[in-house]
Each structure stands twice: as structure tokens, then as C-alpha cells.
Amino acid sequence: MNPAEVAVLAxxxxxxxxxxxxxxxxxxxxxxxxxxxxxxxxxxxxIIASRTRGRWRISARGRIALATKGRRFGG
Known part of the structure; x- marks a missing residue:
């Protein structure tokens, strides 16, 4: 993951x-x-597109990625 992706997940x-x-x-x-x-x-x-068009939310997999890989970027 790059810093921009970590920022979005955060x-x-x-x-x-x-x-x-x-x-x-x-x-x-x-x-x-x-x-x-x-x-x-x-x-x-x-991340997953929500039922409300044009909105995003983090997935369970995204939470795990943020917890493990996000530390490198201060996430």
C-alpha cells in the first residue's frame, strides 16, 4: 500500500x-x-461501494490491512 491508500483507509x-x-x-x-x-x-x-451511490466504506479486509501495513505510514 502507498501513503495515499493508507490515508483513505484511515x-x-x-x-x-x-x-x-x-x-x-x-x-x-x-x-x-x-x-x-x-x-x-x-x-x-x-473498500466497498455503499448502497448509497458514490459513497465508500472500509471492508473487514481493509481494516486488517490498515492495522498491519498502515503502521509503516503512521496509519
Missing amino acids: VLHPDNTLTAAQIQRTSTLTAWRTRNALAQLESRGL
Whole structure:
């Protein structure tokens, strides 16, 4: 995981369901880095699109990844 992905997971942890714009503001990432991180995390099953269109939440697998790999980046 890269620092942007860790930042997104940290914003969504423990049970936040947020839009990409909310994630971007909270994580202070650029729009491009936010979208790229969301795409990468979703492709690996670390985040899930919520039933409410355009919102994201962390998966159980994402929580585990953040707990283990996020330490390297201060997550």
C-alpha cells in the first residue's frame, strides 16, 4: 500500500461512509490521488461501494490491512 491508500483507509476507519470529495477533504489528498487510491483499494477488496451511490466504506479486509501495513505510514 502507498501513503495515499493508507490515508483513505484511515479516513474510512472504523465505520465512516463517505463520498470521494469528503475523503479528499479529510485526507488532504489531491482529487487525482484520491480517485486513484479509491480505484486501487476497491480492486483489492479493501473498500466497498455503499448502497448509497458514490459513497465508500472500509471492508473487514481493509481494516486488517490498515492495522498491519498502515503502521509503516503512521496509519
